[in-house]
Amino acid sequence: MKRLVFLIMAIMLHGIFLMASSSTAATDAQEMENGKHGDLPRFLVPSAASQENFPCSRCHNFRTADRTKRKLTAYHRNIELKHAEDQRWCYDCHEGDQLRLQNGKLVAFTESYVLCGQCHGTIYRDWKAGIHGKRSGEWDGDKLYRVCANCHDPHKPRFRAIEPKQPPMKPSDIKDR
Amino acid sequence: MEENGRRRNPLGLKLPRRTFIKGALLGLGSAALLPGQAGAAWEAFLQKNFREMSDAEVRAVIARLEKEAAGEWGKEIKIDASKAKPGVKFGYGLDLSRCIGCRKCVYACTEENNQSRTPQIHWITVLRFAKGEKWLDLENSEKYYNPKEVPEEGFFYLPVQCQQCENPPCVKVCPTKATWKEPDGIVVIDYNWCIGCRYCMAACPYGARRFNWARPGIKAEEINPDTHYLGNRPRYKGVVEKCTFCVQRTRAGKYPACVEVCPVGARKFGNLLDPESEIRYLIKNKRVFRLKEDLNTEPKFFYFFAT
Numbered sequence: 001m002k003r004l005v006f007l008i009m010a011i012m013l014h015g016i017f018l019m020a021s022s023s024t025a026a027t028d029a030q031e032m033e034n035g036k037h038g039d040l041p042r043f044l045v046p047s048a049a050s051q052e053n054f055p056c057s058r059c060h061n062f063r064t065a066d067r068t069k070r071k072l073t074a075y076h077r078n079i080e081l082k083h084a085e086d087q088r089w090c091y092d093c094h095e096g097d098q099l100r101l102q103n104g105k106l107v108a109f110t111e112s113y114v115l116c117g118q119c120h121g122t123i124y125r126d127w128k129a130g131i132h133g134k135r136s137g138e139w140d141g142d143k144l145y146r147v148c149a150n151c152h153d154p155h156k157p158r159f160r161a162i163e164p165k166q167p168p169m170k171p172s173d174i175k176d177r
Numbered sequence: 178m179e180e181n182g183r184r185r186n187p188l189g190l191k192l193p194r195r196t197f198i199k200g201a202l203l204g205l206g207s208a209a210l211l212p213g214q215a216g217a218a219w220e221a222f223l224q225k226n227f228r229e230m231s232d233a234e235v236r237a238v239i240a241r242l243e244k245e246a247a248g249e250w251g252k253e254i255k256i257d258a259s260k261a262k263p264g265v266k267f268g269y270g271l272d273l274s275r276c277i278g279c280r281k282c283v284y285a286c287t288e289e290n291n292q293s294r295t296p297q298i299h300w301i302t303v304l305r306f307a308k309g310e311k312w313l314d315l316e317n318s319e320k321y322y323n324p325k326e327v328p329e330e331g332f333f334y335l336p337v338q339c340q341q342c343e344n345p346p347c348v349k350v351c352p353t354k355a356t357w358k359e360p361d362g363i364v365v366i367d368y369n370w371c372i373g374c375r376y377c378m379a380a381c382p383y384g385a386r387r388f389n390w391a392r393p394g395i396k397a398e399e400i401n402p403d404t405h406y407l408g409n410r411p412r413y414k415g416v417v418e419k420c421t422f423c424v425q426r427t428r429a430g431k432y433p434a435c436v437e438v439c440p441v442g443a444r445k446f447g448n449l450l451d452p453e454s455e456i457r458y459l460i461k462n463k464r465v466f467r468l469k470e471d472l473n474t475e476p477k478f479f480y481f482f483a484t
Contacts, residue, residue: 133442161277
C-alpha cells in the first residue's frame with residue numbers, strides 16, 4: 001500500500017515538473033515578436049528578465065503569500081524597487097503567472113503596457129502614436145514597437161547613464177599625412 | 178612681334194586661320210574616336226546634370242559609375258536612382274526632452290552614408306547647452322564634450338544636421354545647379370556636377386554641409402555597398418556632401434539610420450502629407466520649434482518636447 005501511494009505521488013510530481021518545463025520553453029525565445037494587437041503594430045516583447053524565476057507558480061504555488069513590505073533576502077534579491085516604492089509592493093502588480101491591474105483584472109506579461117498605461121496615460125497615448133519610445137522598420141509600412149519593459153526596467157524605470165561615443169576631431173588635432 | 182602690322186605667333190610660324198581650324202577639328206575628332214579609357218573619360222566629361230538625363234541616360238551613367246567605383250574602392254558598389262514617390266514630403270522630429278547626447282546617431286550615419294573616416298566627416302553635430310542659459314546662441318554651444326557618462330547633470334543636447342529646408346539658401350547660391358530640392362523635399366547634390374566652390378556651405382545657416390578636402394578615406398570592408406546616386410555613393414575629392422535623410426533607405430520605405438539607432442527613441446520620421454503619420458501627430462500635439470525660424474528657410478526638421 002505504501003509503495004502504491006509513493007508511486008502515485010512520484011507520477012504527480014513528474015507531471016508538475018513537465019508542465020513547468022514546457023511553459024519555460026515558451027518564454028525562452030529571445031525577445032519574441034508578438035502578433036498585431038488591435039490597432040497597434042507589431043512589437044517586441046522582452047524575454048522574462050530572469051528565466052529561472054518564470055513561471056512564478058513553480059514556487060509560489062507552494063508558498064503562502066507574504067504581503068508585508070520587507071527586504072527580500074532569500075529570493076529575488078537582485079530586484080531593487082525604485083518605482084513609487086512607498087505606495088507599492090509585489091502583489092500590487094503581480095498575481096499568479098500574470099500581471100494584476102488596479103481593478104483586479106489580470107493581463108499576460110505580453111500585454112504589460114496595459115499595466116504601465118494605468119498611471120502613465122499620456123505616455124501610453126504617445127507610445128501608441130509612435131512618439132514615445134523607439135520604432136524601427138518602415139516609415140509607411142511594417143513597424144516594430146518596443147513595449148515599455150524593452151527599454152525600462154519595470155522595477156527601476158529610470159534610464160541608466162551610458163558612455164558617449166568619441167567627440168568629433170578638433171581642427172587642431174588634424175596632422176599632415 | 179608686330180611685323181608689317183600682322184601679329185605672329187611666338188614660335189614664328191605662319192598659321193592661317195583655315196589651317197588652325199582644320200587641325201583643331203582633326204584633333205578633337207581623333208580624341209573622340211579613341212577607344213577604352215579615353216572614351217569613358219569623354220563620357221564623364223560630357224555627363225549631363227542628373228535632372229536633365231533621360232532614364233536610359235541615367236542607366237548608362239550608373240553602369241559607368243559602378244564600374245569606376247568598383248575599380249576605385251576595390252568593392253562592388255550598387256548605385257540606385259529611385260525617384261521620389263508622389264504624395265510624399267519627408268519631415269523629421271527630434272525630441273529634445275529625450276536626447277541624451279550619446280552620439281550614436283553620428284557614427285551610425287557615418288557607416289550608412291560612407292562618409293570619409295580620415296579626414297573625418299560627420300553629417301550630424303551634437304551640441305551641448307547648459308540648462309537655463311541663453312541657449313539658442315549656437316556659437317556658445319559645446320560640441321567636443323567628452324564626459325564619462327551622458328546625460329550630464331545640468332546640460333541638454335541638440336543634434337544638428339541638414340534641416341531639409343523648403344526654401345533652401347544653399348540651392349539658391351549654387352552656380353552650377355549641382356544641388357536642388359527633390360519633389361519629396363530632400364535637398365540633394367549631384368557629386369558629378371559639384372565644382373567645389375563651397376558657396377552653399379557659406380549660405381547654409383545651420384553649418385550642415387561638409388567638404389571633401391581629400392579623397393574620402395574609407396576601408397573597402399567599411400563601405401556600405403547599397404547606395405543612391407543622390408545620396409551615399411562614394412564621393413570625390415573636392416565635392417560638398419550632407420545629410421539626405423538617408424535617401425537610399427527612405428525611398429525604399431525604411432527609416433533613416435539615425436532613427437533606427439537612437440537608444441532613447443528621440444528621433445521621429447515620416448510623411449508630412451499623411452495626416453496619420455508620426456510626424457504630423459507630434460507637430461499637432463507637442464511643443465515644436467524649428468532652428469532659426471526667422472530666416473524664413475522653412476526647415477522640415479522639427480525639434481519638440483514630448484513632456
